[in-house]
Amino acid sequence: MKKFMNTAETMVAESMEGFVRAHEAFVVFGTGRKCIRRRHLTPGKVALISGGGAGHEPMHIGFVGKGMLDAACFGHIFTSPTPDQIASAIEEADTGAGCLLIIKNYDGDVMNFEMAMEMAADRHRIETVVVSDDIETARTGEGRGRRGVAGTLVVEKIVGAAAEQGLELGELKRIGDRLNGRIRTMGVALGGVTMPQNQRPTFSLNADEMEMGIGIHGEPGHSREHFSSAEAIIRHLCETISADISIQPDTKALLFVNGLGATPPAELYLAYYAAHRFMEERMVHIERALVGTYVTSLDMQGLSVTLALLTDEEIALWDAPVVTAALRWSP
Amino acid sequence: MKKFMNTAETMVAESMEGFVRAHEAFVVFGTGRKCIRRRHLTPGKVALISGGGAGHEPMHIGFVGKGMLDAACFGHIFTSPTPDQIASAIEEADTGAGCLLIIKNYDGDVMNFEMAMEMAADRHRIETVVVSDDIETARTGEGRGRRGVAGTLVVEKIVGAAAEQGLELGELKRIGDRLNGRIRTMGVALGGVTMPQNQRPTFSLNADEMEMGIGIHGEPGHSREHFSSAEAIIRHLCETISADISIQPDTKALLFVNGLGATPPAELYLAYYAAHRFMEERMVHIERALVGTYVTSLDMQGLSVTLALLTDEEIALWDAPVVTAALRWSP
Numbered sequence: 001m002k003k004f005m006n007t008a009e010t011m012v013a014e015s016m017e018g019f020v021r022a023h024e025a026f027v028v029f030g031t032g033r034k035c036i037r038r039r040h041l042t043p044g045k046v047a048l049i050s051g052g053g054a055g056h057e058p059m060h061i062g063f064v065g066k067g068m069l070d071a072a073c074f075g076h077i078f079t080s081p082t083p084d085q086i087a088s089a090i091e092e093a094d095t096g097a098g099c100l101l102i103i104k105n106y107d108g109d110v111m112n113f114e115m116a117m118e119m120a121a122d123r124h125r126i127e128t129v130v131v132s133d134d135i136e137t138a139r140t141g142e143g144r145g146r147r148g149v150a151g152t153l154v155v156e157k158i159v160g161a162a163a164e165q166g167l168e169l170g171e172l173k174r175i176g177d178r179l180n181g182r183i184r185t186m187g188v189a190l191g192g193v194t195m196p197q198n199q200r201p202t203f204s205l206n207a208d209e210m211e212m213g214i215g216i217h218g219e220p221g222h223s224r225e226h227f228s229s230a231e232a233i234i235r236h237l238c239e240t241i242s243a244d245i246s247i248q249p250d251t252k253a254l255l256f257v258n259g260l261g262a263t264p265p266a267e268l269y270l271a272y273y274a275a276h277r278f279m280e281e282r283m284v285h286i287e288r289a290l291v292g293t294y295v296t297s298l299d300m301q302g303l304s305v306t307l308a309l310l311t312d313e314e315i316a317l318w319d320a321p322v323v324t325a326a327l328r329w330s331p
Numbered sequence: 332m333k334k335f336m337n338t339a340e341t342m343v344a345e346s347m348e349g350f351v352r353a354h355e356a357f358v359v360f361g362t363g364r365k366c367i368r369r370r371h372l373t374p375g376k377v378a379l380i381s382g383g384g385a386g387h388e389p390m391h392i393g394f395v396g397k398g399m400l401d402a403a404c405f406g407h408i409f410t411s412p413t414p415d416q417i418a419s420a421i422e423e424a425d426t427g428a429g430c431l432l433i434i435k436n437y438d439g440d441v442m443n444f445e446m447a448m449e450m451a452a453d454r455h456r457i458e459t460v461v462v463s464d465d466i467e468t469a470r471t472g473e474g475r476g477r478r479g480v481a482g483t484l485v486v487e488k489i490v491g492a493a494a495e496q497g498l499e500l501g502e503l504k505r506i507g508d509r510l511n512g513r514i515r516t517m518g519v520a521l522g523g524v525t526m527p528q529n530q531r532p533t534f535s536l537n538a539d540e541m542e543m544g545i546g547i548h549g550e551p552g553h554s555r556e557h558f559s560s561a562e563a564i565i566r567h568l569c570e571t572i573s574a575d576i577s578i579q580p581d582t583k584a585l586l587f588v589n590g591l592g593a594t595p596p597a598e599l600y601l602a603y604y605a606a607h608r609f610m611e612e613r614m615v616h617i618e619r620a621l622v623g624t625y626v627t628s629l630d631m632q633g634l635s636v637t638l639a640l641l642t643d644e645e646i647a648l649w650d651a652p653v654v655t656a657a658l659r660w661s662p
Contacts, residue, residue: 001521001522001632002521002522002538002541002558002632003561003598004521004561004564004565004594004598004599004601004602004634005560005561005598005601006560006561006562006601011597011601012597014561014601014604014605015597015598015600015601015604016600017604018599018600018601018602018603018604018605018607018622019600019603019622021603021604021607021617021620022600022603022607022620022621022622023620054597055597057595057596057597057600058596062596190332190333190335191332191333207333210333227333229336229337230334230335230336230337230345231337233335234335261595261596262332262593262594262595262630262632263335263593263630264388264592264593264624264627264629264630265388265389265393265592265624265627266342266343266346266385266386266388266627266629267334267335267336267346267630268335268349269346269347269349269350269353269388270335270336270337270342270345270346270349271335271349272349272350272352272353273345273346273348273349273352274345274349276349276352276353286352289352289353289354290353291349291350291353293595293596293624296595296596296597298595298597299593299594299595299598299632301332301333301593301630303335323660328659328660329654329659329660330661
């Protein structure tokens, strides 16, 4: 697939410039463009910081703002931000109450965020929440546990709302860790990811094929299967998710259908319809919904389904006001 | 391109079901599923109604809610809703202050909305605003004037805010007509639209080609050109737009980069950066920005740039609270 770009080298920087210009009412670049942070920080509030490789937009930059993140660091395409970038974000965003780093579980991200913690540890109180919602990684035996994917948004929203309410660092970490245990995501791709460097897909699929258990970095999925109806695809995702998590009668949940970059809204809503019916049959009460393109893998045609089992308190935090580029509401 | 779908016949209905389930807090189906309307109508407020063929989601259903539309009718893919559907929406949404129909300028839409007006004229006061922001149609000499495309969102938001403030029908029509005269849109496609019936693109582009002046119904554009850098593409769109509209010194504007369905957010922000720089060079004050996938042409890979010259009053109406699936904010 073609891309709207100039050069692979400048693509991320130009996109970030556009983002900051479009949302300058509430975001600015940090010093040296090492992160994007809130224009106005709240003294005494625990700072929430996340980040990761570029190519997943609007995550995480689109989640910076009141009620969610204080700062987000971005690396090159699918490449972790450097420890120096993350340490700089900590330096800028911490107003005295400490920092919570929300990290997607990938080796590079975990390593660089931990190095940044060490660099900043003598001047800042820092805790981490590592998100690992992707159920497919465990099966592929990649070793380091499950990947963090679309469910990261849910952690950032709910912990972000709790931080806004003034909760302290240790409590925010507990909320994030508990929540991560109750979120599951599984994705499917109908096509590969076109890398900016060579304009070629990372893997090719025939017209009758799809990749199940896809991640968000252009890597192949868990298994290649025959392309089938949306109903069959979504039921397979939902079956796998619901087999992996303990659903009690009257469980309340957020159901989130996420586009991976090139899937239009009409198809996402159609997928949501199938997922919603499935969950209702299983007696899951879908109390909240999110449908849209939030956590992408460049221009991948595909989607993921996320189920997050929520307590009433977490639902209230989900509903709490948020002013970011990608999520914006008030009660 | 493959699609997440079951059958071409049920695709629109299933997608609409998913939409209503995801946003049931503020939208419901109208009687007989002839439209999607606000769950709670405001007695005494002029009803704003729009609609068009399906395949453009989130437009118009995603603009139904407080501060924007009262009801939206959807047809089959790229096919106008029937006069019966539109008349039914008028019947349900008009709470006594009359109806303003916001119509994209396409023969089928104009004809069917006008027939619905005739059907409802004895019981309802009705006015229309016909949106015609696409600058490319005039050149192709298709006869009926310019098409209504992404700029329709701007009209629906601003007139919607004015309706919420209690303005009467005639005044809302004047606001809409005046505004339409100051909005210009131009689009570009890097690939064709895959029709659900046959899973084939409506036109094919080679790897080194793009379609300039594209519409939103899978029709070919104004000219086929060599694919080039984002900078060159966006400057061409912006040049054409700014040559077509009278920009005074210190003109204030909304700049809107819209994805046509399969273009990821990172590329839209990169395009926004180029468009923003262009407009700044021309001394246009970009007071407000919108970047995202709002007015689609199924799974078309492409984007459009919209420039809307706004008065301070119109900017205030743009900023007014809105609670819809696609646009949601409060001051």
